[in-house]
Amino acid sequence: MNQTVQINFPNNINLAIKREDLLHPHISGNKFRKLKYNVLEAKRQNADSLLTFGGAYSNHIAATAAAGKEYGLKTIGVIRGEELADKIKSNPTLSFAKDCGMEFVFVSREDYRKKTEEEFIGKLREELGDFYLVPEGGTNQLAVKGCEEILTDGDEAFDYIACAVGTGGTISGIINTSKPHQKVLGFPALKADLSFDIAKFAQQDNWALITDYHFGGYAKVNEELVAFINDFYAKTSIPLDPVYTGKAVFGVIDLIERGYFPDGSRVLMIHTGGLQGIAGMNKELLKKGLPTIKT
Ligand SMILES: *Cc1c(COP(=O)(O)O)cnc(C)c1O
Numbered sequence: 001m002n003q004t005v006q007i008n009f010p011n012n013i014n015l016a017i018k019r020e021d022l023l024h025p026h027i028s029g030n031k032f033r034k035l036k037y038n039v040l041e042a043k044r045q046n047a048d049s050l051l052t053f054g055g056a057y058s059n060h061i062a063a064t065a066a067a068g069k070e071y072g073l074k075t076i077g078v079i080r081g082e083e084l085a086d087k088i089k090s091n092p093t094l095s096f097a098k099d100c101g102m103e104f105v106f107v108s109r110e111d112y113r114k115k116t117e118e119e120f121i122g123k124l125r126e127e128l129g130d131f132y133l134v135p136e137g138g139t140n141q142l143a144v145k146g147c148e149e150i151l152t153d154g155d156e157a158f159d160y161i162a163c164a165v166g167t168g169g170t171i172s173g174i175i176n177t178s179k180p181h182q183k184v185l186g187f188p189a190l191k192a193d194l195s196f197d198i199a200k201f202a203q204q205d206n207w208a209l210i211t212d213y214h215f216g217g218y219a220k221v222n223e224e225l226v227a228f229i230n231d232f233y234a235k236t237s238i239p240l241d242p243v244y245t246g247k248a249v250f251g252v253i254d255l256i257e258r259g260y261f262p263d264g265s266r267v268l269m270i271h272t273g274g275l276q277g278i279a280g281m282n283k284e285l286l287k288k289g290l291p292t293i294k295t
Pocket residue numbers: 029030031059060137139164165166167168169170171241244245272273274275
């Protein structure tokens with residue numbers, strides 16, 4: 001569903017939001033798209049479990065746990081940070097995943113960095129038995145295929161398509177089904193250069209990354225961002241998460257106000273979901289005595 005945002009923008013710019021966050025109550029937004037063909041492939045291979053990786057408040061961990069529950073696969077989450085093992089109850093993401101039946105393997109930050117190494121994966125198979133491996137963030141060829149279903153008939157009316165970028169799987173799928181007259185703008189939620197990762201999967205070059213809106217890095221927020229998210233929610237009733245979509249929408253609106261888009265441009269922002277992350281972020285904000293995100 002595309003929802004037009006009624007904010008008076010300069011130069012007749014029209015902003016619409018594609019509410020992928022409403023796709024499923026727990027397998028949120030782009031994570032549903034990314035898991036869809038991986039779950040089908042796991043079933044085809046007769047795998048009985050999915051194993052994947054994530055941090056303390058990972059949207060991907062929550063979505064994988066929910067998908068496993070819904071589609072009858074066991075799930076194993078390899079979680080960054082051994083200290084989280086006794087904090088499951090107070091961590092909204094991990095307690096949700098646990099309630100869905102996910103088993104956890106808590107690893108040190110050092111071991112977590114080995115997540116793509118064959119030797120490390122081999123050790124996990126020895127310890128846990130066989131599993132269908134979904135990479136951190138869920139990005140692989142089948143995930144990109146799922147994200148090629150985000151754009152639908154009617155979306156070719158837009159001049160620009162914007163989305164948040166983490167590993168680049170989602171934007172790659174969007175690029176592949178965008179029309180040549182459209183430009184796809186990605187807003188990285190972290191500092192790393194992601195163009196190489198996107199180029200691996202993207203079949204067109206009508207895209208660019210806008211790297212000015214990561215707010216200091218992955219999961220970093222400041223009071224300005226929190227205030228923006230709360231103000232946007234008050235004006236539009238559309239909730240945004242602080243790690244991805246909040247930064248991307250902040251960026252799109254800032255670009256509109258700075259005159260980046262030609263007069264009359266129609267911009268489609270993809271709301272990739274991630275709202276489950278708000279609870280965890282609010283816990284961190286409260287600890288620091290900072291204003292929280294209203295829901
Ligand atoms: C994971 C996530 C992203 C990033 O998607 P990638 O395919 O890794 O680039 C964007 N938005 C939300 C809400 C997410 O949870």
